[in-house]
Amino acid sequence: MRKNIKKAMVLLLSLSFLAGCGSSTYKEEKTEENTAEQSLVTVGFSQLGAESDWRNTNTISMQSTFTKENGYNLIYKNGQQKQANQITAIRTFIQQGVDYIVLAPETENGWDTVLGEAREADIPVILVDRRVNVSDKSLYSCWVGSDFELEGKKMAAWIKAYTEKMGMEPEDIHVVNIQGTIGSTAQIGRTRALANAARENGWDLLAEVSGDFTEAKGREVMAGLLKRFDNINVVYCENDNEAIGAIDAIESAGKRVGTNIHRGDIMVVSFDGVNEDSIQFCKDGKISCIAECNPHHGPRVEALIEALEDGETPEKFNYVDERMFSSVKAVTSVTVDGTLYKIEEPE
Ligand code: AHR
Secondary structure, three states: OHHHHHHHHHHHHHHHHHHHOOOOOHHHHHHHHHHHHHOOEEEEEEEOOOOOHHHHHHHHHHHHHOOOOOOEEEEEEEOOOOHHHHHHHHHHHHHHOOOEEEEOOOOOOOOHHHHHHHHHOOOOEEEEOOOOOOOOHHHOOEEEEOOHHHHHHHHHHHHHHHHHHOOOOHHHOEEEEEEOOOOOHHHHHHHHHHHHHHHHHOOEEEEEEEOOOOHHHHHHHHHHHHHHOOOOOEEEEOOHHHHHHHHHHHHHOOOOEOOOHHHOOEEEEEEEOOOHHHHHHHHHOOEEEEEEOOOOOHHHHHHHHHHHHOOOOOOOEEEOOOOEEOOOOOOOEEEEOOEEEEEEOOO
16 A cells, blocks of 8 residues: 555655765665655645634644655645635646645535546545535545534524523524625534524524624624624624624724623624634633634544545545533533533633
C-alpha cells in the first residue's frame, strides 16, 4: 500500500538527512531526496476563504497535518469567498495530477461539472466542513464536518429552556437571525433549526438577514435591525464573529447586552467557540450560549485519506461530536432528538 511506501519515504527523508551528516555524496543525497519527494502523497486543498476565526483555525489544522514530515505535499488554495476561484483551483489540481482533492466548499450548489472532471481524472474528492448538493453523490468519496442543523436545534432548545426558566411567554420572545453565508451548509442547517423552533414554540421571528459569517457584516446588519425593530430581545448569530460585531452594534446603540432578557437585556447566542474574544464574552455573559463548531479537521481528513490509501471505503458522512458552552447556571442540559447534551462552562 502506498501509505506504507509513504511512511518508508518519510523514514528515507530522515535517513537521507542523517546520511548527509556523514559520508553520502551530494549527488546520492539529491537522488534520495527526489525519490522521497516523489513518494509524498499530494493533496490539493481548496479552502473557501478566511472569513472567520473558525476558518483560520481550520486552515491551520489542515496545514499542520499535511506536512512533508507526515508524508504529504500540500497544495493550498484560498478561494477568497468565491466559488469561481474554488472551481479554478480544482481544475488546477487536476492538471497537476494531485493524488487527492480536499474541498471546503463555500456554498452547496454548482459543483456537478467540476467534480465530474475530477472523477474523469480518477482523483478522489474529500469534502470537509460544508457539503455540496450534487445529483450524483458518488462524485465525492466522503465528507467530514459538523451536523449544523443539530447545532441549531441544541441552541433553540437552550433558548426555550432558559426563557421558560425566566418565566417568559413564547410570544414575548422577539428573535432576529443574523445568518451565515446564504446557501452554505452551516447557514442552511442553523437557519432551518431556528425557523422550525420559532414556528413550533410560537416565538416572534422578526427577521433573517445574512451577516456572511464576518464581524463587520454582523455589526452592520445588527445596526440596521435595531433601527427597524425596537423590541428585539434575542439575537441568534450564526457564528461568533457575527456575534462580536452585533454586540458592538447593540452597545453602540446604547442598549444592554446580557443574560437578563426578562429584565430588558438583549440576549446574544452564537456558534463556534473558537475565538478567544467570544469565549471571554461567554464567560462574561455577553454571549449567553455558544454551540460549539469544531474546526480541527486536519487529522480527520488524514484518517480518511489513509483509509482510501489502504483500499478501504470510509463512511460517506462523518460527523464530529460537539459541545455547548454557557456561564448561565439556570440550564444545565438540553435534550434534542432523545439525546441529552450537558451545558459546559466556557474554558
Ligand atoms: O462552516 C462552518 C462555519 O463557517 C463556521 O461556523 C463559521 O465561523 C465559518 O465561517
